[in-house]
Amino acid sequence: MLLGALEAGGTKMVCSTGDETGRIYARQSFPTTTPAETMPRILDFFRGAQIEALGIGSFGPLDLKESSPAFGSITSTPKEAWRFFALLPSLRAGLCVPMRLDTDVNAAALGEYTLGAAAGLSSCLYVTVGTGVGGGLVAENQLVHGLVHPEFGHFYLKPHPDDPAPRGFCPYHEGCVEGLVSGPSIEKRWGAKARLLPENHPAWALEAHYLAQMCMAAILVLSPEKIILGGGVMRQKHLFPPVRENVRDMLGGYVRHPAILEDTDTFIVPPGLGENSGVTGALLLAARAARENTPC
Numbered sequence: 001m002l003l004g005a006l007e008a009g010g011t012k013m014v015c016s017t018g019d020e021t022g023r024i025y026a027r028q029s030f031p032t033t034t035p036a037e038t039m040p041r042i043l044d045f046f047r048g049a050q051i052e053a054l055g056i057g058s059f060g061p062l063d064l065k066e067s068s069p070a071f072g073s074i075t076s077t078p079k080e081a082w083r084f085f086a087l088l089p090s091l092r093a094g095l096c097v098p099m100r101l102d103t104d105v106n107a108a109a110l111g112e113y114t115l116g117a118a119a120g121l122s123s124c125l126y127v128t129v130g131t132g133v134g135g136g137l138v139a140e141n142q143l144v145h146g147l148v149h150p151e152f153g154h155f156y157l158k159p160h161p162d163d164p165a166p167r168g169f170c171p172y173h174e175g176c177v178e179g180l181v182s183g184p185s186i187e188k189r190w191g192a193k194a195r196l197l198p199e200n201h202p203a204w205a206l207e208a209h210y211l212a213q214m215c216m217a218a219i220l221v222l223s224p225e226k227i228i229l230g231g232g233v234m235r236q237k238h239l240f241p242p243v244r245e246n247v248r249d250m251l252g253g254y255v256r257h258p259a260i261l262e263d264t265d266t267f268i269v270p271p272g273l274g275e276n277s278g279v280t281g282a283l284l285l286a287a288r289a290a291r292e293n294t295p296c
């Protein structure tokens with residue numbers, strides 16, 4: 001079955017076609033400008049491809065409550081043109097196929113859970129550390145939404161005494177995860193592009209320390225069977241060993257499981273699907289929509 005995947009990002013919209021095995025056939029991306037400009041391009045792509053169902057992983061926050069009048073909308077985003085934009089309804093108005101929408105990180109978590117690093121397990125947490133920080137959770141086969149959906153990037157971390165910018169850079173919260181560890185936060189703190197900072201720069205020890213605090217909270221609160229760290233900042237693969245080591249130290253032997261005490265190399269890991277976690281997850285959302293045959 002030919003499926004469509006839309007990765008709706010704050011910078012670009014990536015449209016793909018593929019199938020339920022995660023194979024990708026075609027891909028095209030458009031800059032995220034205004035809905036009036038961007039939506040017709042997305043609809044043209046998917047209409048031309050003659051897909052049978054569409055899965056969408058989107059930036060948020062999103063209204064994912066089916067009973068809500070604003071179901072399927074992007075809500076309080078700082079991207080003004082997209083604030084309270086009815087994303088799912090406008091896709092449905094232009095394309096009559098079954099559709100399913102979720103957060104970009106839930107889509108990525110679903111991709112990793114089904115076909116990536118967490119295949120065969122019954123839970124995983126996917127965290128992106130990029131322009132922002134967000135986490136998607138699959139628990140006992142369910143994508144977790146709860147009241148709204150998790151906002152994993154915005155809980156408080158304990159500031160490090162050597163941090164030159166311990167308040168972080170989130171406009172909403174002082175000292176939250178995103179404000180301390182996102183790519184732009186690193187760049188503001190040190191005044192240089194993150195990808196250009198050498199491995200021995202103090203930025204990375206501090207980053208590993210904060211990411212370990214974040215993983216520790218995830219382990220204690222959610223108890224996922226695997227933590228997958230993706231996004232642009234995690235292209236710095238040298239971060240993984242110190243993150244794992246800090247997690248072991250911080251937990252102080254309290255959580256007694258081999259995944260934490262011995263096998264952290266396979267517990268806190270990069271995405272098994274590389275850069276394709278999100279698109280794969282969106283294809284799987286499309287497959288779910290097709291099975292449910294949600295009316296358009």
Ligand code: ADP
Pocket residue numbers: 009011128129130131132182183184187194195196230231232233234235236
């Ligand atoms: P997005 O979060 O916008 O979907 P990414 O996950 O690629 O996109 O994150 C982009 C951010 O990640 C950039 O703004 C930059 O700060 C950071 N980044 C990108 N590549 C690297 C790299 N190789 N090393 C460190 N940081 C990077």
Ligand code: ZN
Pocket residue numbers: 153154170171172173176177178179
């Ligand atoms: Zn915040």
